[in-house]
Amino acid sequence: MKRVAILLFLVASGLYGQEAPTITIRKGETTNVALKTLGGSDGAASTKVLQNDLDLSGWFSLTPPERANYIIEGSAAGGTLQGQVTDQRGSVVLQKTYSGGPRRAAHRFADDIVETLTGHKGIASSRIAFVASRTGRKEIYTADYDGANVRQLTNDGSISVAPAIAHNGSKLAYTGYQSGYADIYLIDLGSGARSRIIKFPGTNSGAAFSPNGGQIACTLSKDGNPELYVVGAGGGGARRLTSTRGVESSPTWSPDGSQIIYSSDERGGPQLFRINAGGGSGQLISTGYNYCTEPSWSPDGKKVAFTARTGGFSIGVKDLQSGATNLVASGEDPVWGADSRHLIFSSGSSLVLLDVPTGRSVSIVSGLGKVSEPTWSR
Amino acid sequence: MKKLLTLGVAALVAITFASCKKKGGGPYAGVEGDYVSGTPLPDRIEGANFFGSNVTRGQFSPVYFGYDSFSISDSEQSKIQQVASAMKSMSNTIIIAGFTDERGTEEYNRGLGEKRAQAVRDALISQGVSGGRIQTVSFGEEMPADSGSGESAWAMNRRAEFGVVK
Numbered sequence: 001m002k003r004v005a006i007l008l009f010l011v012a013s014g015l016y017g018q019e020a021p022t023i024t025i026r027k028g029e030t031t032n033v034a035l036k037t038l039g040g041s042d043g044a045a046s047t048k049v050l051q052n053d054l055d056l057s058g059w060f061s062l063t064p065p066e067r068a069n070y071i072i073e074g075s076a077a078g079g080t081l082q083g084q085v086t087d088q089r090g091s092v093v094l095q096k097t098y099s100g101g102p103r104r105a106a107h108r109f110a111d112d113i114v115e116t117l118t119g120h121k122g123i124a125s126s127r128i129a130f131v132a133s134r135t136g137r138k139e140i141y142t143a144d145y146d147g148a149n150v151r152q153l154t155n156d157g158s159i160s161v162a163p164a165i166a167h168n169g170s171k172l173a174y175t176g177y178q179s180g181y182a183d184i185y186l187i188d189l190g191s192g193a194r195s196r197i198i199k200f201p202g203t204n205s206g207a208a209f210s211p212n213g214g215q216i217a218c219t220l221s222k223d224g225n226p227e228l229y230v231v232g233a234g235g236g237g238a239r240r241l242t243s244t245r246g247v248e249s250s251p252t253w254s255p256d257g258s259q260i261i262y263s264s265d266e267r268g269g270p271q272l273f274r275i276n277a278g279g280g281s282g283q284l285i286s287t288g289y290n291y292c293t294e295p296s297w298s299p300d301g302k303k304v305a306f307t308a309r310t311g312g313f314s315i316g317v318k319d320l321q322s323g324a325t326n327l328v329a330s331g332e333d334p335v336w337g338a339d340s341r342h343l344i345f346s347s348g349s350s351l352v353l354l355d356v357p358t359g360r361s362v363s364i365v366s367g368l369g370k371v372s373e374p375t376w377s378r
Numbered sequence: 379m380k381k382l383l384t385l386g387v388a389a390l391v392a393i394t395f396a397s398c399k400k401k402g403g404g405p406y407a408g409v410e411g412d413y414v415s416g417t418p419l420p421d422r423i424e425g426a427n428f429f430g431s432n433v434t435r436g437q438f439s440p441v442y443f444g445y446d447s448f449s450i451s452d453s454e455q456s457k458i459q460q461v462a463s464a465m466k467s468m469s470n471t472i473i474i475a476g477f478t479d480e481r482g483t484e485e486y487n488r489g490l491g492e493k494r495a496q497a498v499r500d501a502l503i504s505q506g507v508s509g510g511r512i513q514t515v516s517f518g519e520e521m522p523a524d525s526g527s528g529e530s531a532w533a534m535n536r537r538a539e540f541g542v543v544k
Contacts, residue, residue: 138520159520162485175488180427181515182488201419203492203516206485219489221514224416224496226489247448247489263486269446270486293486307483332483373484 030061031117034068040077042102049103052146053110053124056362058341058355059117070117074109081105085113093117103148114339121299123337126377127189128344129153129163129172130351133369140174142189145337145344145353145376147364153187162373164216165189166209169377173197173207173216184218186235197235202226208251208260209233210277217241217251217260217277228262230277241275242282252297252304253277261285261304263293272306272318287318287325294333298340299378305334305343315345317356329354329361338378346372416496417509420471426543428475428515433541438464440523440537441498446482448493450501458498461540462505473513473541474498479532480519491516498538513543 035054038047050072054060065071070093074083079101085094094116098105104125111122126145131138135152140163143150154160154174162175172187176196182205184198198204202221209216213233220229220238228241228248242248246266253260260277263270269290273282291309298304301320305328308316313332318325331347343354344364351365351374365371426432438461441454450458465472476495478487495514503509524531 159517162488177517179422180430181422201422202496202514203488205488219485221419221492221496221516223418224500224509226492226496226516247486247493249485249489265446265486265490293483309482313483 030059031070032063032068033060033070033072033113033117034063034065036065036071036073038074038076038081038083040075042076042078042081045102046076046081046106046109049106050110053107053122054113056146056342056353056355057110057114057122057124057339058358058360059114059120072113076102076105079105081109083109083112085116103144107144120341121338121378123339123342126338127165127169128351128374128376129165129174130346130365130374131161131163131372132365133371140172141368142172143365145364147351147353150365150368162205162207163375164207164209165375165377166213167211167378168213171209171213172375173209175205175207184216184235186233198231198238199235200238206250208253210253211255211257215257215277217253217262219247219249219251228260228264228275230260239279241277241279244282250294252295254297255299255301261295261297263295263306272304285318285320286323287316289316289325292316296335296343298336299338300340302340303336305336307332307334315343315354317343328356328359333373335374335376337376344374344376346374417500417503419514420510420512422513423471423543426471426473426513428473428539428541429521432544433473434544435539435541437542438540440539441494442533443494443536443538445479445532445536446490448490448497450497455501458501458505462502462507465502465507465511468542471511471513471543473515473543475539475541476514476516477521477523477535477537477539478519479535480522480527481532482519484518488516488518491518494536494538 071086081098086092098108107124110124114122123145129142132141137157139160140154142153156178159177164173173184175182176185182203183196184204184207186197187194200220200222204220206219207216216231219226226247229238231238244266246264248262248264251260251262261274264273270293272285272292272295275282289308293307295304295306303317303319305317308314314327315329315331315334317328331345334343334345350363351371352361353364354361439457441457474495476491478491499512522535524534
């Protein structure tokens with residue numbers, strides 16, 4: 001009897017001692033939450049945005065209060081949102097005031113709900129940039145992660161492509177052909193100021209900010225061959241990483257900034273390789289597909305998404321720990337969200353938001369002509 | 379004593395040659411592997427824009443390429459020779475613009491187009507043209523020569539074009 005009691009005690013204390021969420025994502029596993037319509041003059045508008053954010057996040061099932069583990073409520077008016085989350089016993093687990101318009105404040109509340117209840121980073125406040133041919137020329141556009149607030153960022157009347165948002169969303173680099181050559185430009189997204197920062201002879205393209213925003217990996221052809229380089233974020237100090245007869249393109253950084261995955265066709269068709277950001281030799285990453293480009297390293301470091309040519313194009317996801325590779329959708333040019341769970345990629349005239357564990361996809365941008373090359377802040 | 383001296387000199391020579399064989403270093407951040415014999419590009423001419431009014435296009439036939447390839451076939455070599463000959467009797471700089479068909483992904487196609495332009499540049503250099511007179515630019519899958527789809531259109535788009543800077 002005593003033995004059973006000890007066992008029960010251990011099991012019980014194990015349950016109560018459990019911290020928030022494990023890192024394993026099980027397909028379809030959700031937490032029940034109830035969302036009460038927010039009060040206040042902006043309550044209805046904020047509730048709509050909040051509901052969409054919670055739904056898209058993939059972490060929750062929206063249920064009536066009696067079946068919910070957590071109740072979400074609050075009020076929004078005059079540029080302020082007061083939000084509160086209580087558990088089944090009525091204890092407050094989150095209580096915070098958010099400033100900003102009804103949409104922006106709701107996004108920030110949604111992200112806090114995700115982080116508080118799941119331990120994962122939210123994607124609701126993030127911004128995307130992409131290329132669209134709406135005007136007849138390729139220009140860079142920005143939008144919220146859910147496709148709202150689309151804004152045309154460039155008006156170069158040339159070819160403006162390959163945008164890359166810094167992780168904190170403060171700046172964007174892109175490739176512009178205004179000079180007649182492919183150069184890399186930097187835009188401060190706060191002030192709108194733009195400068196041409198990488199303009200070596202030949203082609204300069206494929207900018208990718210390091211996690212802390214201090215460096216840019218890119219393809220430069222100045223030495224007579226398109227190779228991978230790391231350049232300071234202001235455009236100075238180009239350091240060459242690769243030395244092959246092929247084409248290196250589309251670098252993506254590891255979350256700690258120590259390594260870069262990129263595509264190279266040095267062995268025939270383009271394949272994924274991994275290299276130390278400080279220099280070394282590129283190591284092949286096998287995927288099972290013989291044309292792999294446009295890699296994106298997940299923020300948790302565990303996966304790389306990429307474009308695979310499979311007749312048309314498909315989105316591949318390789319688990320870097322287990323080595324398994326799966327195709328998750330038709331489309332091109334995937335980019336991970338801050339939660340390492342969602343991808344955005346292009347599919348013809350749409351940008352698609354994909355929840356990888358459940359396969360649920362939503363078209364977030366369309367009607368802007370051909371859209372391509374999405375990039376996503378974290 | 380003489381033997382020791384000879385040994386010492388031999389050792390010194392051996393060490394010198396051993397360090398000459400070391401790969402990488404310099405601007406390559408310690409990379410090992412294939413040393414690339416690419417010729418660095420010269421500084422750009424301010425204002426020279428391949429599609430601008432200060433560049434003459436169409437004076438020479440474009441060089442065409444196979445699918446996903448940047449190698450110059452035998453049948454295309456004569457075009458290179460034509461350009462090389464012409465450049466001996468003029469002092470202009472040229473810009474080689476590389477293009478791809480629409481079928482690959484965008485950023486890789488920018489690189490492939492550049493590789494095609496630089497392959498043509500290397501071929502001209504080996505025909506005696508100075509590398510300092512040859513610029514390159516890649517437009518990837520943009521600005522197709524034939525905006526249709528299908529094999530014949532795609533074949534027309536996989537190309538390197540020559541522009542003569544006025």
